[in-house]
Amino acid sequence: MSQDIPEIYANYNSFRPEASGSKTLCYFTRNMGALLEESKLGKDANILEIGPGKGELLNKLRGLGYSNLEAFDICASFRENLRSQGFKVYDGNNLLDLLEQLPDNYFDALIAVDVLEHIDRLELQEFLKSFSCKLKSGGVIMGQVPNSSGLFGHNTFIADYTHITPFNEIRLTSLFHGCGYKNILVRETRLPKSVGNFFRSIARNFIFKIAYFLNRLVGATPVKNLSHLILFHAEK
Template sequence: MSPGKTKENQNYLYVGYEHWKGWSSYFDFNAEDNEYFSGEMRNIPILGKRLLEIGFGRGEFLAWAKTQGALVAGVEINNRSVEEAHRANIEILDLDIETLAADHAEQFDVIAAFDVLEHLEIDEITQYMRAMEKMLRHGGILILRFPNGQSPFGLAPQHGDVTHKTALSKSRIEQICQGSMFASVRYEGSYRVRGPWGLKRLARAARSLAQNMIGATLNLVYACDIPWDSVVVMVMRKEHAASGGPADTMVPRC
C-alpha cells in the first residue's frame, strides 16, 4: 500500500473520532490529570523547555505542560482538535513527519507521543522514531505510551480501537531503534493515579496491590522481568553518540 493510500485510509478512519472517544472539552485538565502527568513526567524538566506532542488529541497534556512553563507545540490528524488548538493559541506544526523533522531539527527538549505509535505500521513507526530523534536536541527526552504488547491485559486497549495497527513493547521499540542515539531510561506500567483520600483511593490502592502481586507471580512463573500492566510508558534519551543497540539496556524478558 502506498503512503498516499495509507494516509487516505487513516483520514477516513479518523472522521468523527473525537465523538467516538467522547471528547467534550479541549485543552483543559482536572486534578487527576494533574496527578497523572506529574507522575508520568517525574524527573523530566520542562520549565522553559521546548516541548512537542505528536497526536495531542483532546490537548490535556499540552494544557498541563503549558501551565508548568513549557513552550509547547503540537501535531494532530484530527481536524476538530486542530481547530481547538488554534483557539487555545497552541502552535500547530506540519502533519507530515518528514517535513516536520526537516524544518525542526534539534529544536525540542522533550517530545511526547501518548497513544500514537500503535496507530502506525512498523515502517511508519521506524520513520517516526527517526524523525523524533532528529528533532530532539542532544540530551532530549522522548516519552512514549502504548498498549502493552507483551501482556494479555494489553489486549483490551490494543484491540479496542480499529485504528490500532501494531502491538508494541520495549524490546520491539529497541529493535526499531538499533544504531540510533536513543537510550532507554525508564519502562514501566502507566502511572497509576491515586486521587484524594477516601474510599475511591482505598479501592485503587487495593487494585494496584493486586496488579503488583499478579505481575510478580507471572514474572516468577514465566521467568520474565516485564511489566504486565495493560498500558506501558517508555522514556528514552537522545545521547551524543549512537547506542550499541538494545543489548545496552536490555532486561530479562520472555
C-alpha cells in the same frame, strides 16, 4: 499512514466517546507527570506533542507553567481547535510531513501519549531516526502505548481498530535502541492515588508476580511489565 486515516480520527469520538478527555487527565500526575519531573525539563523547554487530540495534556502542561508548547495532529479539525486555544500547530497527513517543517537541534522533548501504536512500523522507524536531529543534545522522547504483553493489554490494543503496531517492553526498547537513542526506560503505568487504588495496586502486583512466574515456567518470553499500558522514555 494512509490518507483516509485523518477522517477516521475526525470522527474518533463517535467510535469511542467514553475515551474522550480521559487519557491524559486521570493518569497525568501519577505517570506522565512523573516522567516530566524525572526529565528535569525547565518551564521554558521546547516541547512538541504529537497526536494531542483536543489538547488535554497540552493544557495541563500550560497550567503547570510550561510556555513553549507545540503540536502536530493529522486531523484537521483537531488542529484548528488547538490553534483556537493558542498553540502553535504543524499541518500534515503523516509524521514524515511533519519532519520537513521542524528546525534542527530545537526541541527538548517529544511527547506521544497513545500514538505510536497508530503508526506503521516502517514509518515510525524512519520518523524516530530522523527526529533525533530535531532534538537538542540530551533531549527526550516520552509517552505511553498499550502493552500487548500485559495480562489484558491485548484487549486494549484490539479494542481500537485504528491501532496498527503492537508493543511490549522488549519491542519498544529494541525500536528506540535501533533508532539511535540511549538511556531507554520502559515501565508499567501506576494507578492514580486513592484508597481504592491502593488495594487494587496490591492485588495487581500479586497477580503480575504470578503471571511472570508462569511465563518463566512455560518458557515464554519473560516480560516484566504486565500492566495494560506502559510508559517509555528515551534520550538522544
